[in-house]
Amino acid sequence: MLVSSLQMDIVPGDPAANRANVAEAVRQEADSTRPDVIVLPEMWTTAYTLPDLPFTADQPGSETIPFLQKLAATHHIHLIGGSIAWKENGDIFNRALVINNHGELIYQYDKLHLVPMLDEPAYLTGGRHKCRIFELDGIKMGVIICYDLRFPELLRDLALQGAQVIFVVAEWPDARRDHWYHLQIARAIENQCYIVSCNRTGSYNGTDFAGTSMIINPWGHVLGEGHRYHEQSVHRTIQPDQVSEIRSRVPIFESRRPEFYP
Numbered sequence: 001m002l003v004s005s006l007q008m009d010i011v012p013g014d015p016a017a018n019r020a021n022v023a024e025a026v027r028q029e030a031d032s033t034r035p036d037v038i039v040l041p042e043m044w045t046t047a048y049t050l051p052d053l054p055f056t057a058d059q060p061g062s063e064t065i066p067f068l069q070k071l072a073a074t075h076h077i078h079l080i081g082g083s084i085a086w087k088e089n090g091d092i093f094n095r096a097l098v099i100n101n102h103g104e105l106i107y108q109y110d111k112l113h114l115v116p117m118l119d120e121p122a123y124l125t126g127g128r129h130k131c132r133i134f135e136l137d138g139i140k141m142g143v144i145i146c147y148d149l150r151f152p153e154l155l156r157d158l159a160l161q162g163a164q165v166i167f168v169v170a171e172w173p174d175a176r177r178d179h180w181y182h183l184q185i186a187r188a189i190e191n192q193c194y195i196v197s198c199n200r201t202g203s204y205n206g207t208d209f210a211g212t213s214m215i216i217n218p219w220g221h222v223l224g225e226g227h228r229y230h231e232q233s234v235h236r237t238i239q240p241d242q243v244s245e246i247r248s249r250v251p252i253f254e255s256r257r258p259e260f261y262p
């Protein structure tokens with residue numbers, strides 16, 4: 001399976017401009033690289049314009065989901081559609097979207113862990129549902145959002161559900177780039193699965209973002225790594241058979257003693 005992560009800058013608070021940019025980036029990537037899966041970053045319609053989200057968030061009937069569905073079907077690619085601000089019944093969630101190459105929305109996930117450093121809890125509601133796996137082309141996958149990466153129990157739960165690939169969509173700041181880099185490798189090693197991430201580039205409101213989107217194999221080798229500052233596509237072929245191969249070589253899932261820890 002060929003996977004492309006499109007790390008990109010985001011126009012603050014302008015969903016229409018960002019949809020136009022995403023449409024063009026996906027078209028170019030589909031035509032040049034011909035990937036099976038394309039991954040977008042976190043909150044790519046609005047960036048972190050939190051006080052404005054009541055006016056700019058998507059809601060039932062809004063444009064972004066049909067836009068992504070059409071994009072996926074037109075180019076016949078699976079889309080890990082990053083995340084968008086989603087307003088429903090007075091709450092705003094940070095919602096990840098997964099759309100298959102027929103244009104069907106097959107999975108959505110609301111970010112469970114809100115970021116105190118960004119004052120997210122003042123503007124967003126944390127997810128109310130467990131993070132679950134989904135399947136694309138018979139491969140078991142999960143998606144988490146940015147700060148979720150700091151919670152090893154969340155990714156372990158996905159691995160225990162059978163995830164062979166975990167996508168991380170993000171707006172991770174450059175000030176903590178070391179954490180971003182090493183936590184992804186650690187999560188790949190400890191869960192013996194692929195990690196594929198898409199982080200934004202550029203700056204907003206005095207914060208520079210870290211780029212460095214990554215594709216890491218279940219042994220913890222970095223197969224692909226994006227530039228720290230520039231927009232680019234990071235694409236590699238992943239081989240989900242490696243997950244079972246490495247899990248049998250170092251059988252940590254058989255050695256677990258869950259009766260002694262939560």
Ligand SMILES: O=C(O)CCC(=O)C(=O)O
Nearest residue numbers: 115146147171172173176
């Ligand atoms: O955990 C971090 O350092 C960054 C998290 C973050 O920026 C986010 O979740 O959007």
